[in-house]
Each structure stands twice: as structure tokens, then as C-alpha cells.
Amino acid sequence: MNHPAIPQRHSGRGAAWPAGRASQQPAPARKTQILAAAMAIALLGASAAGHAQSAAPAESSMVRLIRSLIQSGALNKDAGEALLAQAQTEAMAAQQAQRLAAAPAAGGLRPEPGDVRVPYISETVRDEIRDEVKGQVMAQAKAEGWAAPNETPEWTKRIHVEGDIRVRNESRFFSGGNSDIAIDWAAINQGSGFDVNPNTNLSLPPLLNTRQNRPNILRARARVGILADISDSTHAGVRLATGNDDSPVSTNQTLGGGLAKKNVWLDQGWLSYKPAEWVNITGGRFGNPFVSSDLLFSNDLNFDGLAAQFEKALPQRDVTLFGTLGLVPLEYSSDSFPSRSQNKMGSEKKWLLGAQAGAEWKVNSDNRLRGAVAYYDFRNVSGRLSQPCALYAGADGCSTDWSRPAFMQKGNTLMLLRNIALNPLDPAGTPQPQFVGLASKFQLLDLNMRWETKVAGRYGLRLDANYVRNLAYDENGMFTRANGGIVNNFGGSGGTTRADFKSGGNAYMFQATLGKPSPSARGDWNVLAGYKRIEPDAMPDAYNDPTFHLGGTNARGYYVSGSYAIDKNTWVTGRWTSTKEVFGPPLAIDILQVEINTRF
Incomplete structure (x- = not known):
């Protein structure tokens, strides 16, 4: 080939479960668990204050869920601990807000037994919480190589x-x-x-x-090349x-x-x-x-x-x-x-x-x-x-x-x-x-x-x-x-x-x-x-x-x-x-x- 020539371009590994677990799950089951966990965290964080009389039960459920995901290996330890700290902070803020709301306001009505106060959380805030959790989980998934099952390793794209x-x-x-x-x-x-x-x-x-004369001479040519884009x-x-x-x-x-x-x-x-x-x-x-x-x-x-x-x-x-x-x-x-x-x-x-x-x-x-x-x-x-x-x-x-x-x-x-x-x-x-x-x-x-x-x-x-x-x-x-x-x-x-x-x-x-x-x-x-x-x-x-x-x-x-x-x-x-x-x-x-x- 002119410039000339002769110019002159895939194997992947799935993520493995940690060794020593009592029960190992295949990669598809793990992906399902991660995505389900992400949605559960988002929904639970968005509605924690609205489904309980106090912050303590919601906080306890959130913390238990995140810790369970970390222990099962579904969440990276560093990412899980970050989520855990964030959940605890938000739970404390919600608890404080409920205490202030429970106090009788000047000229206001005192809550009667059996009344339920439902704080309003805007759709924008719920979307931000969901996107933040999803982004952290997907970042971990991509780093481990199982986020896109049909994706080939990066180095193969350069060969x-x-x-x-x-x-x-x-x-x-x-x-x-x-x-x-x-x-x-x-x-x-x-x-x-x-x-x-x-x-x-x-x-x-x-x-x-x-x-x-030399008629009908059969000849063949075969060439194969490998090109690498190092950078x-x-x-x-x-x-x-x-x-x-x-x-x-x-x-x-x-x-x-x-x-x-x-x-x-x-x-x-x-x-x-x-x-x-x-x-x-x-x-x-x-x-x-x-x-x-x-x-x-x-x-x-x-x-x-x-x-x-x-x-x-x-x-x-x-x-x-x-x-x-x-x-x-x-x-x-x-x-x-x-x-x-x-x-x-x-x-x-x-x-x-x-x-x-x-x-x-x-x-x-x-x-x-x-x-x-x-x-x-x-x-x-x-x-x-x-x-x-x-x-x-x-x-x-x-x-x-x-x-x-x-x-x-x-x-x-x-x-x-x-x-x-x-x-x-x-x-x-x-x-x-x-x-x-x-x-x-x-x-x-x-x-x-x-x-x-x-x-x-x-x-x-x-x-x-x-x-x-x-x-x-x-x-x-x-x-x-x-x-x-x-x-x-x-x-x-x-x-x-x-x-x-x-x-x-x-x-x-x-x-x-x-x-x-x-x-x-x-x-x-x-x-x-x-x-x-x-x-x-x-x-x-x-x-x-x-x-x-x-x-x-x-x-x-x-x-x-x-x-x-x-x-x-x-x-x-x-x-x-x-x-x-x-x-x-x-x-x-x-x-x-x-x-x-x-x-x-």
C-alpha cells in the first residue's frame, strides 16, 4: 500500500465476587442487586421523613440497608462509607426539622394525638438524590468492568x-x-x-x-498486520x-x-x-x-x-x-x-x-x-x-x-x-x-x-x-x-x-x-x-x-x-x-x- 505499504485494529473480564464468601453470585445477579439497592436508597432517602413519626426509624432503616450492602460486597467499602455518612447527616437534619415543627408556633395550632405531619420534598431534590446515588454506584461498576456487559477492554480499542x-x-x-x-x-x-x-x-x-512459455502458474499472496495506537x-x-x-x-x-x-x-x-x-x-x-x-x-x-x-x-x-x-x-x-x-x-x-x-x-x-x-x-x-x-x-x-x-x-x-x-x-x-x-x-x-x-x-x-x-x-x-x-x-x-x-x-x-x-x-x-x-x-x-x-x-x-x-x-x-x-x-x-x- 503508497504509504505504502504495507498504514496502515478483544477479550474482556467480568467482575468476580470477593473470595471467601459463603455464597457467591454470578455477575448478572450482582448487577441486579446493585441497581435495586441504588433505587432503594434513593427512594428511602427521599421519603424517610414522610413515612415516620420521628427520624430514628428512617435513619435506622437507611443505615442498616447501606451496611448490609457493604457487607455483602455489593457496594465498594469506600463508596458505602461515604453514603453511610451522608445518610446519617441527612437523618439528623430531618430529625431536627421535625422537632422544630412539633413545637407550637405562635398563634398556631397544637398537634393533636393521631395527627401526621408530612414534610414536603420537592421533585428536584428527589432527582438530585437519585442521580447522586446512581452516579456513585455506576462509577464503581464501570471501574470493575461490569457496567456495560458488551463493552470490550479499553486496550482492545487501540489494536x-x-x-x-x-x-x-x-x-x-x-x-x-x-x-x-x-x-x-x-x-x-x-x-x-x-x-x-x-x-x-x-x-x-x-x-x-x-x-x-510458462502458462498457468498458480500463485498466492497473504499478508496480515497488527497496528497499535499506543497514544x-x-x-x-x-x-x-x-x-x-x-x-x-x-x-x-x-x-x-x-x-x-x-x-x-x-x-x-x-x-x-x-x-x-x-x-x-x-x-x-x-x-x-x-x-x-x-x-x-x-x-x-x-x-x-x-x-x-x-x-x-x-x-x-x-x-x-x-x-x-x-x-x-x-x-x-x-x-x-x-x-x-x-x-x-x-x-x-x-x-x-x-x-x-x-x-x-x-x-x-x-x-x-x-x-x-x-x-x-x-x-x-x-x-x-x-x-x-x-x-x-x-x-x-x-x-x-x-x-x-x-x-x-x-x-x-x-x-x-x-x-x-x-x-x-x-x-x-x-x-x-x-x-x-x-x-x-x-x-x-x-x-x-x-x-x-x-x-x-x-x-x-x-x-x-x-x-x-x-x-x-x-x-x-x-x-x-x-x-x-x-x-x-x-x-x-x-x-x-x-x-x-x-x-x-x-x-x-x-x-x-x-x-x-x-x-x-x-x-x-x-x-x-x-x-x-x-x-x-x-x-x-x-x-x-x-x-x-x-x-x-x-x-x-x-x-x-x-x-x-x-x-x-x-x-x-x-x-x-x-x-x-x-x-x-x-x-x-x-x-x-x-x-x-x-x-x-
């Missing part, structure tokens, strides 16, 4: 549960004219390297499938998700596998604090804090680190200003490298530093505009050529092995990382296992625009545009950094010289959505169409949409989809994506996805 489930059928169609030599560089980096010496290794490197300013969240592996851009789980149980991963775990109404600071692992599209960041991508989000509304102008600062650790080098050496390597860190500013303008009831500009600086992510390393003599890796990407899809220009020393006794027979790293640096300017309007007076229309430029793209810098060790992104002629090299640093996307972008009520629908073009080194290929061209860069093509809600928060979607390479050997991929989604 929220949300989640979603998706079941998808996916088919992948590859052109028969595709190149059949597409190296799986990610597999090389995840292993022990690929030996590039043809004298010691005659096998091919791991290759991607580029020609064999008005502090919030926290934890979310679990499925996934084939620890890929940062997908939580899809391919079904099958002999019906084996599926993996569950920590997808989010964050804490946020609002020091002021206009700023929110989040730390941990959280949804995408930036306004962006899946051209750059996959919808399933979550961020590690710290983010500060700012928002200020200008009501008089119908404008909202917003901004985000992000400090995201991408990778830390191993603390114990080289593992078999007493001399350890210094710490190396890869970072993403992001800053964004934007505004949203409500033009009128039918039109809304949003624009944002962002700068993303990927620090220390490009590859480095190592110092000479004598692997043949037992060296535990090379000095820049840490610079290979922890995760990659495909498309970026790559370079060999290891400067492997040859065995002087057998130079031609020295194995040369290599890793690859990113040849380019990445400092991205990201421009994002959205216009929401209505057509035909009722249908929502959303237009999105996104442009990304890698300000650090430098072809000369890449070849200098690699010292001639560039290994991909050459033209389709088969040559591997500088003249055959093809790359670029620009990417853009246009998308139009008609209908409701996020179906929720039964009958909601939308259709959308879009086009993307991503040159090889416009951005790191690790973090964008894994469906378009099966992820990464060096891709161009269109996509169309439609969704319809068949029930509340339940909708079906069909999506067709057709892509080709921008530069290099031919690689055309079409993808059909049909899915059903629900959220709760």
Missing part, C-alpha cells in the same frame, strides 16, 4: 488487525526469436562466483529462460507476508512444491512518533514513505531505516504541502571478512538517502492536482575493482567482494569485481571465479505528477506521469571504473567493444485509470492502460515492479488491466503486459495475470 489475500493465475509467453544467451548474473553473485578462465571451466554460466502521538505496526524467498519486491508464493508448507516473512515492523501535528517520524521496516510509482519502486517494496514525513494544509487555498526525508541502509559488509584471516576488512555501508517535496491542490470538486519532485542518492552501491588477490594461494575472497549487490533483477550495466592474481607456476591453469557489480553510480531525479478529474459528470479519471533521470549516468566513468571489465549491455551484433556498448539514464511512464482506482463496494470497477520505457542505467534494477519485463531495467512496453468488485472489498482483476528490450539482443515477454483479491 487494529488488517490484511489481504490474493490468488493469481499467471502465464508467461516468450518470443521464439529471443536470444537464448541471457546470463543470470544474480545466480552468479549468490554462489561462489563463475570461473571465466576457459582453460579451467568449459561450462556455460547460469542462463535465464527466454524462449519456453495519540505514538503508533506501532507488525506485518507478516508470504513469499518464495527474501526478495524485497515481491510477496508472491508459487503454489505446488509437493504441497509443502509455505514460508512466512517479517514484511514490516515499525514504530512512529508525531512530535507535532505536521510531522511524523517512523523507524524500523515500513511501507514506502515517498510518493512514487512502480516505475521506480515496486508496490510490495518496504523500506528499512528512518523516515520523516511532513504535511501542512493551507485550507484557505485548498492546498496541502508535503515532504519526506529518508535514511535507508541498503547493506552492511560482513563484520568477520575475511573469515580465515586475522586481519579483518573495515566496515563498508551502502545507503539510500532520499528527499522529496510536493503539493496537492484541490482545484474544485471535480479536479485535483498533485506534483512531487524527489532526489535519491544511492551511496556506495557501484562496484569496485579489487586489489590483486591470490585465490590460488588460499586467499579468502577479494577485497571488494562486498560491493556486489545483495539483490538484483536484470538490466543494469555490470562489471567484473575481482583482480585475480595468476599462479606463476601455472598462469594459464589458474581458476578465475568472478563476481559482478554495478558499473554505474545512481543519483536520481524523480518527477511525479497526477491529475484526478471526472468525465461525463460521474466517472473518475486519473492520469499519472513519472519521469526519472539518473544524474550520475556517465559512460566514460563506467568504463574507467571497470578497467575494461564491462560484461553486458552490448548491441545485438555480438561485439563487446566500447563501440558496441548501449545504455542510457532515462525512464518514464504514463498511465490512465478510468473508474474507481481501488474497488471497495460491490459494483466498483476500473480500467487502466499505461506505457513504460526504462533505459538500462536509469535506476538500480533491484527495486521496481517484478511483473513488467519480469523485473529490472532495459525494458519498454505497454500494459492494460481491468478490475470489478464482486463483493465488499473483494474484486477480480485481469492484466496483460507486453514488453521488449530497449537495447541489446532481442527479449520480448508477454504476461497474462488473472486474479481475485480481498482485504479486511
Whole structure:
């Protein structure tokens, strides 16, 4: 979910009777007794003076009733003693009033035997007595948790549960004219390297499938999160998700596998604090804090680190200003490298530093505009050529092995990382296992625009545009950094010289959505169409949409989809994506996805 994501909410205990009572009563009986006692106290206090010749019998009845309630546990001791003192005081006042009334007034009549004097107590006074007693009794009942039998404990009101489930059928169609030599560089980096010496290794490197269709792959995604409102300013969240592996851009789980149980991963775990109404600071692992599209960041991508989000509304102008600062650790080098050496390597860190500013303008009831500009600086992510390393003599890796990407899809220009020393006794027979790293640096300017309007007076229309430029793209810098060790992104002629090299640093996307972008009520629908073009080194290929061209860069093509809600928060979607390479050997991929989604 944009703010992102992936945002992104009950047990109770009845009151128990005191231990050790000769007879314990259930909670409903106790409630009945309390309410009856409250009404009895109110009525008795209101009419005590009017039903007796003197105050003593009324006072005695009142005191006995309250003491009985305290002893039975129906009244809290403190509250009962307060009521007892009040009853005694009022009884004494009533007794004094009766004595004065019994004395013959000047010029008045002397009471005769058998006469009954009935003092008048106004309705207002009776109401006040009743309300006071009822308030004290109900306060005790609420404190003990049985005043409202259907009420849940307070802490449960601050916990929220949300989640979603998706079941998808996916088919992948590859052109028969595709190149059949597409190296799986990610597999090389995840292993022990690929030996590039043809004298010691005659096998091919791991290759991607580029020609064999893969129809009807059933996949599922399930996510569940718990959100906690610690206070008005502090919030926290934890979310679990499925996934084939620890890929940062997908939580899809391919079904099958002999019906084996599926993996569950920590997808989010964050804490946020609002020091002021206009700023929110989040730390941990959280949804995408930036306004962006899946051209750059996959919808399933979550961020590690710290983010500060700012928002200020200008009501008089119908404008909202917003901004985000992000400090995201991408990778830390191993603390114990080289593992078999007493001399350890210094710490190396890869970072993403992001800053964004934007505004949203409500033009009128039918039109809304949003624009944002962002700068993303990927620090220390490009590859480095190592110092000479004598692997043949037992060296535990090379000095820049840490610079290979922890995760990659495909498309970026790559370079060999290891400067492997040859065995002087057998130079031609020295194995040369290599890793690859990113040849380019990445400092991205990201421009994002959205216009929401209505057509035909009722249908929502959303237009999105996104442009990304890698300000650090430098072809000369890449070849200098690699010292001639560039290994991909050459033209389709088969040559591997500088003249055959093809790359670029620009990417853009246009998308139009008609209908409701996020179906929720039964009958909601939308259709959308879009086009993307991503040159090889416009951005790191690790973090964008894994469906378009099966992820990464060096891709161009269109996509169309439609969704319809068949029930509340339940909708079906069909999506067709057709892509080709921008530069290099031919690689055309079409993808059909049909899915059903629900959220709760």
C-alpha cells in the first residue's frame, strides 16, 4: 500500500465476587442487586421523613440497608462509607426539622394525638438524590468492568488487525526469436562466483529462460498486520507476508512444491512518533514513505531505516504541502571478512538517502492536482575493482567482494569485481571465479505528477506521469571504473567493444485509470492502460515492479488491466503486459495475470 505499504485494529473480564464468601453470585445477579439497592436508597432517602413519626426509624432503616450492602460486597467499602455518612447527616437534619415543627408556633395550632405531619420534598431534590446515588454506584461498576456487559477492554480499542489475500493465475509467453544467451548474473553473485578462465571451466554460466512459455502458474499472496495506537502521538505496526524467498519486491508464493508448507516473512515492523501535528517520524521496516510509482519502486517494496514525513494544509487555498526525508541502509559488509584471516576488512555501508517535496491542490470538486519532485542518492552501491588477490594461494575472497549487490533483477550495466592474481607456476591453469557489480553510480531525479478529474459528470479519471533521470549516468566513468571489465549491455551484433556498448539514464511512464482506482463496494470497477520505457542505467534494477519485463531495467512496453468488485472489498482483476528490450539482443515477454483479491 503508497504509504505504502504495507498504514496502515478483544477479550474482556467480568467482575468476580470477593473470595471467601459463603455464597457467591454470578455477575448478572450482582448487577441486579446493585441497581435495586441504588433505587432503594434513593427512594428511602427521599421519603424517610414522610413515612415516620420521628427520624430514628428512617435513619435506622437507611443505615442498616447501606451496611448490609457493604457487607455483602455489593457496594465498594469506600463508596458505602461515604453514603453511610451522608445518610446519617441527612437523618439528623430531618430529625431536627421535625422537632422544630412539633413545637407550637405562635398563634398556631397544637398537634393533636393521631395527627401526621408530612414534610414536603420537592421533585428536584428527589432527582438530585437519585442521580447522586446512581452516579456513585455506576462509577464503581464501570471501574470493575461490569457496567456495560458488551463493552470490550479499553486496550482492545487501540489494536487494529488488517490484511489481504490474493490468488493469481499467471502465464508467461516468450518470443521464439529471443536470444537464448541471457546470463543470470544474480545466480552468479549468490554462489561462489563463475570461473571465466576457459582453460579451467568449459561450462556455460547460469542462463535465464527466454524462449519456453510458462502458462498457468498458480500463485498466492497473504499478508496480515497488527497496528497499535499506543497514544495519540505514538503508533506501532507488525506485518507478516508470504513469499518464495527474501526478495524485497515481491510477496508472491508459487503454489505446488509437493504441497509443502509455505514460508512466512517479517514484511514490516515499525514504530512512529508525531512530535507535532505536521510531522511524523517512523523507524524500523515500513511501507514506502515517498510518493512514487512502480516505475521506480515496486508496490510490495518496504523500506528499512528512518523516515520523516511532513504535511501542512493551507485550507484557505485548498492546498496541502508535503515532504519526506529518508535514511535507508541498503547493506552492511560482513563484520568477520575475511573469515580465515586475522586481519579483518573495515566496515563498508551502502545507503539510500532520499528527499522529496510536493503539493496537492484541490482545484474544485471535480479536479485535483498533485506534483512531487524527489532526489535519491544511492551511496556506495557501484562496484569496485579489487586489489590483486591470490585465490590460488588460499586467499579468502577479494577485497571488494562486498560491493556486489545483495539483490538484483536484470538490466543494469555490470562489471567484473575481482583482480585475480595468476599462479606463476601455472598462469594459464589458474581458476578465475568472478563476481559482478554495478558499473554505474545512481543519483536520481524523480518527477511525479497526477491529475484526478471526472468525465461525463460521474466517472473518475486519473492520469499519472513519472519521469526519472539518473544524474550520475556517465559512460566514460563506467568504463574507467571497470578497467575494461564491462560484461553486458552490448548491441545485438555480438561485439563487446566500447563501440558496441548501449545504455542510457532515462525512464518514464504514463498511465490512465478510468473508474474507481481501488474497488471497495460491490459494483466498483476500473480500467487502466499505461506505457513504460526504462533505459538500462536509469535506476538500480533491484527495486521496481517484478511483473513488467519480469523485473529490472532495459525494458519498454505497454500494459492494460481491468478490475470489478464482486463483493465488499473483494474484486477480480485481469492484466496483460507486453514488453521488449530497449537495447541489446532481442527479449520480448508477454504476461497474462488473472486474479481475485480481498482485504479486511
